[in-house]
Amino acid sequence: MNNSGGLDMTSKESCINSCIQPVADFLSEMDKKLVKIWVDGQFLRYKAPKGVMTQEALKNLADRKEEIISYLQNEKPKNIFYDTIETVGECEYYPLSAAQQRMFILNQIDRDSTAYNLVQVLKIDGEFETNRFVEVINRLIERHDALRTSFEIVDGNPVQRIHPHIEFRLDYGEINGDMKDIDVEIGRFIRPYDLSRTPLFRFKLLKFNKSGSIPCYFLLQDMHHIISDGISEAVLVNEVNQLYAGVKLQPLKIQYKDYVAWHEKLLNSKHIQAQKLFWMEQLKGELPILNLSADYPRPSSFSFEGDSVNIRIDRELSDKLYNLAREKRVTLFTVLLSAYYVLL
Incomplete structure (x- = not known):
């Protein structure tokens, strides 16, 4: 394992034969814990919330690196979000x-x-x-x-x-x-x-x-x-x-x-196009107008004038929000944004 959270292909022999849990199940388990794993050249990269990657999980990742890399490369269409960003040629614009x-x-x-x-x-x-x-x-x-x-x-x-x-x-x-x-x-x-x-x-x-x-x-x-x-x-x-x-x-x-x-290629992929069609179907037809009860009348012309209110969330509520995010396999931002949508 290198200092940047990568696994060197040449560092250790694979122990695939000694692993009982199928690699798909292992990666699914990691995904539920919001651990993202992808292939980068000769390395296996990961990104995980603080405290999630235990020594046992890191050892499992290192011991099975060749099997995981092979699996991810074969499953590439499903992992398009983690494709390596390639450099583009020099153009006028x-x-x-x-x-x-x-x-x-x-x-x-x-x-x-x-x-x-x-x-x-x-x-x-x-x-x-x-x-x-x-x-x-x-x-x-x-x-x-x-x-x-x-x-x-x-x-x-x-x-x-x-x-x-x-x-x-x-x-x-x-x-x-x-x-x-x-x-x-x-x-x-x-x-x-x-x-x-x-x-x-x-x-x-x-x-x-x-x-x-x-x-x-x-x-x-x-x-x-x-x-x-x-x-x-x-x-x-x-x-x-x-x-x-x-x-x-x-x-x-x-x-x-x-x-x-890279992002343009992602947007044109079958995976994203399928999501686009799904939401176009969900949101087709006439959409309701959102009328919020406000303290002041809406100005005749739109402006960016506004203010912000800072609040402090205690540890108990904070832990519950993080746990909910892990349970639903989303980021904390998505949880908070969903709560905002419910409010609207």
Whole structure:
């Protein structure tokens, strides 16, 4: 077994003959526990909830790796969700994912909207090496195709174009003494994007000078959702920290355009088409209109203005929700989303 949760094909002889439980039953048992197992080249990969993979389960997985790999390869049509993402060839432009298509259309409808701007503000204490940070961002731009991507319409279809190089500039400003000015600067910093022009992100460094104390910095980041999301932002922040500290990053095996091609293949598969037909049958005909009882009258025009309410769930209820998810073989997100649907 390697450090990334994979099993080396050459590491150990198979003990198929000594295994009593059929491999299909073993994998079904793992699936019920939300353990996902798939083949990746010469490795057997797995992803499991915390605490589910016991030493006994890991040993069983390692001892039966050749049998499991053979079974999964023969059952490939049923495991299309875990096909390896292959790289696509270099093209002038590439198709959009379903999520990108939605955001592109919404941008075409309202080009002045900032509803899909992802904004972060990081406070930095101590001295900040501006030139070093600019170098780090330029290395990230070179590393991630998405940071060099623009969007346009070709032959009536939205596409994404990946540029070999783009220009990046770090904006800079200073504030003296009043924290309220930070909020004003953040408000000015958030602006609409023209999706046909790169870059679809921006950074600004604010130096905050306060009498009698050491200056600190606020790093403002704004990125359009069409090239990023919450997970991507966490990855970028981590890579910025590593590169700034002088750590050498491993080359990326795939880019977002490769995922889009894989996902398009998945959507066109017989398995997904069968699911599509099922839901089209379930939802055919006239659908009821949802009228919620609200505290305030619905505005005449749609907007993204709103608020959020945070609640804390105790351990007992949390355990019950996780157990329900395992019992139904779904994620916790699906359980909570289902509860929301019931409320609606």
